[in-house]
Amino acid sequence: MTVHSSRRGFLKGAAAATAVFMVGVRPNGVLAAASAESKMFNPFVKIGSDGSVTAIVKHFEKGQGPATGLPTLIAEELGLRMDQIDYEFAPSNPQVYSNLLFGQFQGTGGSTAMANSFMQYRKAGAAAREMLISAAADEWGVDAAGLRIEEGMVVGAGKSAPIGEFAAGAAGLEPPAEPKLKDPGEFRLIGDPDVRRLDTEIKSNGTAKFAMDLHLPNQMIAVIKRPPRKDGMAVGMDDSGAKAIKGFINAAILPNKAGVAVYAENTWAALQAREALDVEWDMSQAESRSSDEIKAEIIAALSAEPEFNVLKNDHGAINAALDGAATVVEETFYFPLLAHAPMEPLNCTIEATADGGILLHDGCQFPTGPHMALAQIFQLPMEKIRINTMLAGGSFGWRATPDADYQVEAALAFVMTDRSRPVKLVWSREDDIKGGRYRPAFGHKVRVGLDGDGNIVGWDHRIAGQSIMKGTPFEALTVHDGVDHSSVEGVSDTPYRIPGQFVGLTDTQKATSLLWWRSVGHTHTAYVMEVMMDLAAKAAGRDPVEFRLAHLNGEKDQDRMAGVLKLAAEKGNWGRVPEGRAQGVAVHKSFGSYVAEVLEISGNAEDGVRIENVTCAVDCGIAVNPDIVKAQMEGGIGYGIGHVMRDQITLTGGEVDQFNFPDYEPLRISDIQAIDVHIVASQEMPTGVGEPGTPPAAPALANAISAASNNLRVSSLPMAENGVSFA
Missing domain, CATH: 3.30.365.10 (Aldehyde oxidase/xanthine dehydrogenase, molybdopterin binding domain)
Structure with a gap:
């Protein structure tokens, strides 16, 4: 744009x-x-x-x-x-x-x-x-x-x-x-x-100040004891055990009853006092479903008539084309909830200013939201609220909540004090994994029809999952005719020329607090599109790169996507790998940028997969800082691959099972041996690079595994829980 x-x-x-x-x-x-x-x-x-x-x-x-x-x-x-x-x-x-x-x-x-x-x-x-x-x-x-x-x-x-x-x-x-x-x-x-x-x-020298590094004179630490399940409410507490903790100051139920604020002189005392606190929860309106129930609801929605016809075309005619196709390739996919898991958990600090205002210190991704929220909470004009935006140790979308939730937590914790001491809100790693906001769970069901010459004649794509945008201040911008675009982006607007494409969407009930996650809807839509393109190419007996290129001819959009695909194939030695190696390819447009990735592995799903190399080509318009562009591609690739290998958030009776990195394992430095990034020279206006490296990474891995493992279809994630072992 x-x-x-x-x-x-x-x-x-x-x-x-x-x-x-x-x-x-x-x-x-x-x-x-x-x-x-x-x-x-x-x-x-x-x-x-x-x-x-x-x-x-x-x-x-x-x-x-x-x-x-x-x-x-x-x-x-x-x-x-x-x-x-x-x-x-x-x-x-x-x-x-x-x-x-x-x-x-x-x-x-x-x-x-x-x-x-x-x-x-x-x-x-x-x-x-x-x-x-x-x-x-x-x-x-x-x-x-x-x-x-x-x-x-x-x-x-x-x-x-x-x-x-x-x-x-x-x-x-x-x-x-x-x-x-x-x-x-x-x-x-x-x-x-x-x-x-x-x-x-x-x-490098330690002088950079991240939000977690801030330590103001005379500050208190606040941690929140939150309900174990979404929508639980605190209705009573006993802090007698907490009073025995050295450094404990006080505990109080938040005004919105969403938890109990525990105040202490330092973080360790606050965490220990929180553990000693006995809270009475009202769970009558809380989530009680488990992951199996949530998955069953989503999969069932894929077999019913979709709630929304996204492209508003003739579904009956497309079904008829599929019924008459020489070959039909069909697959159902499931994507679990995912946590953001940045290295720096959420935190922020609030203090009163000498002029009667409020100063928020925060790695603040969306300043306008907390600015407005704090003005309302403290009943102050906007000019009396200031925000000191500090460095953040990652985010992946976590610090950009539509309701400024963690800043509101801090403000409510501060407003209950006499405001003579700054209050620093700290989330632990366990808070982040167990009580955070998650990439929503989604399912896809796709049928692709091919004629006798291996050409696509119909594409029926059903999507079901939990809307991120509905019910938020961003709904007016992203939801049109009932369709949350973030649920279907990457499918409904694919640059591929696909004859007879139907896209249906059904919203399902939210099981947890949801949030955009690095590359938002493209995290699951790119996976499905690129795995299905591979399956269709194999059914047609055609090379996966050539098959994709055949559907990328016409306008600038297609030409730019074809350009990165050709470059990645050339630099990644597509089709020319030594014995014992296999390759997978994926290409996707997101946030205005085009990224193709050729991923090379050794081993197979049964004996163990080792990622040997990822070759990436990116067209992001003018690359202002090529070194940063390469770093963002590398980081995005690692983020996308790391999460599909092992990670998922599951619920038992509405409560999150995972708690820390031992059971929500991030990418390890040994997981990928090498990444090679190539930037397309361009005079187009710059487009995004923070997220576009992520979407093609996982399907490129899935397609490589399929090539190495007797056409195994990795259609449910994470891979480690669905038939794939890693060396």
Whole structure:
């Protein structure tokens, strides 16, 4: 998607900057007041009299790279080296820092950081450049057309001086309405594979401040004892056992009865006191189903008439085409609940400010949500609530809840105190696994019909599962005619040319709290589409790559998807593997990007599978920071493969069975021997990279296992529980 910021919007933002830029947030987590020596040029660029340049980053950093990518855009247009620019996180202010793809909402997600910021930040850097040059031209009495900025120096007309000398004068000029952007042929930083992350040093030397690292003077630790099953309510408690724990302060039922807050002087005391607490739960409205019942409900829904005809086409005609097909390939798939399991469990800290306001310290992915929630809880105007966005140790969607649930927990825990001491809410790993929000369970049932020449003549695709978006503030954006697009994305909008495609959807009852998970619906839809394409290719007696390419001809969308498939096949030596090896392939479009992966294994499902290599090709438009793009592909591949190998969340009587990494095992470094990433050169607008590497990974593995194991169909996950062993 191409994003343009309007002149009116840009100038309104620049005017608003005078009100919001007195406080930024440094990458080490410290609130920083803009000194008199620093001048704001627009909402995204601050320049000091010493020539220091700071990019104001509106997207939070959870490891995916915007704290490098967005400064790169400014540095490129402003004429700096990467070591001449620093960054601060923007304050919560959706009028200035909204995600342009989310509307009037400030947030990071959906792999949109670069897609919605590319032109915005380039224009910010270009505007600052023109203002500095204009100020220098005025001071030197020369024509601005003969000046330029190189590595932080204004040069030309036989003169040169650091940009800091002109910062004060330049900041007072009218921002140019349409600053001239560099031609891509002039780029020195954008697309340079040698540009490295700006946050590597602070993360390596320990000075980076993640939200969990924050320790305020006189703070209390709060942990929540939550009901063992969804929708349970706390109606009474006995804290006599907790009082015997050294460091215990108090315990109180939350105002919404969703749990009991336990306060202590340190985390260990809080956790021990929580264990000693005796809580009376009202479980009359709580979830009581087990995983087998939930799965049976979903599978049964796949055999009934779908609730929604997503593409609104003639289901009867498609069934007739399938009934007349020479060959029909059919499979039913099931995907269990999955936890996000980031390395840093949820946490945040709340304190009162001297002006009667509230300050939230948080690895805050969606600032607007908690900002509004805290204003309501504390009955304060929005300007009295501030958010210090800190680094986060992963998220995968977990820190972007539609109801700001963990921030609300912290606020409720704080509001019950006298507010004289900061309160730091801490989730344990067990809290995260047992009481978190999960990728919903889904089932698919697919029939593909082929004619005598092996061409697809019909595709009947039924999907049943638990809607993420319905009942949330995002429903209006993502649910249309009753269909939650996140349930069917990757199927209903596939770039494949599929004759006679029917897509049906049935919503089933939610068993747990649900949330988007890295790549959202594409986590299951890509698996089904790519495994079915392999099965259809084999039934047609055709090579899986060639079969896919035959359904990717026509328009730019198909050409770009075919391009990554060809590149991955070439670089992955498709069809040319040594004896004892097998390959699988998958290709998928998500978040505007195209990713193909060729996965090579040794062994087989019975004796043990070893992943030898993954070759990835990605087309994400202009790759602003190729090093980060490669890292995100590698991480996404590992995330997708690791979860399908061994992981699932199961319920017994409504209670989550898993509790920690011993029984919800993350990817091990030994699980994948090598990953090789190739980036397609492109002049298209940048698209997402944080999530698109994940969807093709699992089906590529499944297809490789099938090739090595007498066409075994891995249609239920996790693989380790469904006939696959790993070496």
